[in-house]
Amino acid sequence: MRRPERSMCIDCQDTPLGLSTKRIYKVALVGLGNKGYLYEKDDKMVASFKYSTHCQAIDAHPRFSLTAGCDIDPQKVEQARFDYHFTFSGCDYRKLFNDVDIDLAVVATSTGTHPDIIRYALDAGIRHILCEKPVSTDLASTRDVFDIVDRCRGDLFVNYWRFFDRSHQWVKRVIAEKTLGDVLKVCCYYGKGVKNTASHLIHLFLEYFGEIGWIKKLTGASSHASGEDPDIDFVFGTRSGIVGSVLHIPNDDYRIFEIDILCSRGRIRLADGGRGIELFGRESNSTLTNEYQLSRLGKSLSPTAGEAMFDLYSFIANVLDSGMRFVDYRALKTAELLDHLIRERESTSKLDTSKWN
Ligand SMILES: NC(=O)c1ccc[n+]([C@@H]2O[C@H](COP(=O)([O-])OP(=O)(O)OC[C@H]3O[C@@H](n4cnc5c(N)ncnc54)[C@H](O)[C@@H]3O)[C@@H](O)[C@H]2O)c1
Structure with a gap:
């Protein structure tokens, strides 16, 4: 099936990264591990990136508010809540998605958990999803995610952040x-x-x-x-x-x-x-x-590499403002190519050198 590639041809030159004074979007961040929150405490990351975590990029961005934070590890929730003053926090994303008014769900948990969390967010009526890469651990579940995003007419941004650099x-x-x-x-x-x-x-x-x-x-x-x-x-x-x-x-x-x-x-x-x-x-x-x-x-x-995550959120704000849909089908194509590679039988036959001796 050929999928629409609409709005995939984004070039940061052409994309208005300039910030407007429009609506502020409420974000729930699920996963307060390295990429969600902890990298910003790592000296090497701090030296390399202005925004190394979702917490940092969302908090710094004038178009988003970090309304809710969630992790199955209550210590991480406490630590991040102390730094970022979430209005809502907890260890169960289901409860957050059902109880809190959210515009964007950010999924920064371990890769194998992404599909269930995305599915639940869409079922709970959250239409805009930003998922960490890769979308899932295998092609079948990655395709399921794209299918349900399409069925729900949702957005799926994937943090292949170099795309935004x-x-x-x-x-x-x-x-x-x-x-x-x-x-x-x-x-x-x-x-x-x-x-x-x-x-x-x-x-x-x-x-x-x-x-x-x-x-x-x-x-x-x-x-x-x-x-x-x-x-x-x-x-x-x-x-x-x-x-x-x-x-x-x-x-x-x-x-x-x-x-x-x-x-x-x-x-x-x-x-x-x-x-x-x-x-x-x-x-x-x-x-x-x-x-x-x-x-x-x-x-x-x-x-600018250290600022790419901020630019990613600017891009998301622009898409949400425009009312157009965005789905990163390139992330699906990436999963398809990887799957082909992993499942392919080794393709080059070995030379039989025995007759050379
Ligand atoms: N874009 C990038 O450059 C980049 C860099 C690093 C990691 N990542 C991706 O980010 C994701 C997370 O990686 P990480 O290194 O931060 O891992 P991590 O293990 O440090 O963090 C994952 C967090 O998710 C939490 N978690 C797991 N299941 C959960 C659930 N059901 N509900 C709530 N919280 C849950 C864990 O407790 C943990 O705190 C992975 O998909 C990884 O591939 C992307």
């Missing part, structure tokens, strides 16, 4: 406008599981390069070092003909992911989970024609 929108424009020529190849490394981390990469590829036409696992390249979440090496091709490789690496020495976008007149390098962005181009006065002589073009380390 202005630096990534800028990279997207560099690619689309061919500032460094045509994209030739894409080379990536990632750590910590295909669902957890490569999902960010795939969502970003869909944003940068458009539809992915094929995806293939490499032989002998799957392990389960990340528990339920396999570490898989894979290759992919976009409908527009760009080919990329994505290799898993242990996360101890490398952070999250790195992407190298090799273009005909230069190169875009995204290090540190996409937060460090560098552009290289051929020297304009170079007499060498074939040599890969590159120089930095000046843009380095994404200055």
Whole structure:
């Protein structure tokens, strides 16, 4: 079934991120763990992100009020209530959704619990949902979530936050406008599981390069070092003909992911989970024609990555103001590609080298 891709072509340049003085939307945040609340107490996160948690981004945003907080762990509820003065709080999201007048439910619990919580929120009449990524642990339950969101005519925003980061929108424009020529190849490394981390990469590829036409696992390249979440090496091709490789690496020495976008007149390098962005181009006065002589073009380390969650909430406010629906079908496409990858039999046959001896 072809789904409407309406309002998916958001570019932060075109999207009015400017804030108006309209209605303030009431938010219930379910899940007061790392992403919901605790990262803001982590020095490394504080150094890297202006808004590392939903609590921080909602609290700072003039168009939202953090009305209710919920976690099954009563200590987290108490601690967050002390910091954020929720009007309502508790350990049972059902009670909150039924009893409290809420505009937006934010689901930041462990991934396997997302579908039940989203379903309950929609049943309770809450039409606007922001879910942490990935939407669920498997494709079947992810599809169920999108089906029920469509049936209820609800909104589903998914926190693939790079989508809302202005630096990534800028990279997207560099690619689309061919500032460094045509994209030739894409080379990536990632750590910590295909669902957890490569999902960010795939969502970003869909944003940068458009539809992915094929995806293939490499032989002998799957392990389960990340528990339920396999570490898989894979290759992919976009409908527009760009080919990329994505290799898993242990996360101890490398952070999250790195992407190298090799273009005909230069190169875009995204290090540190996409937060460090560098552009290289051929020297304009170079007499060498074939040599890969590159120089930095000046843009380095994404200055806005730490503010992407604030921009995400601005985007949500704009959608709610407009009365239009938004569903992040790209998150469903990401789940479909991941599922294909995980279930695919290893696709490259091994060379029989016995006859060489
Ligand atoms: N967008 C990102 O970059 C990013 C970064 C980190 C985590 N995440 C995602 O955020 C989600 C949470 O991850 P985390 O690292 O914060 O995990 P976490 O374990 O630190 O926090 C999850 C919280 O949910 C609570 N919880 C679980 N079931 C619940 C229920 N039924 N009702 C209420 N509370 C419940 C737990 O008690 C816990 O406090 C995951 O889906 C993860 O993939 C996204």
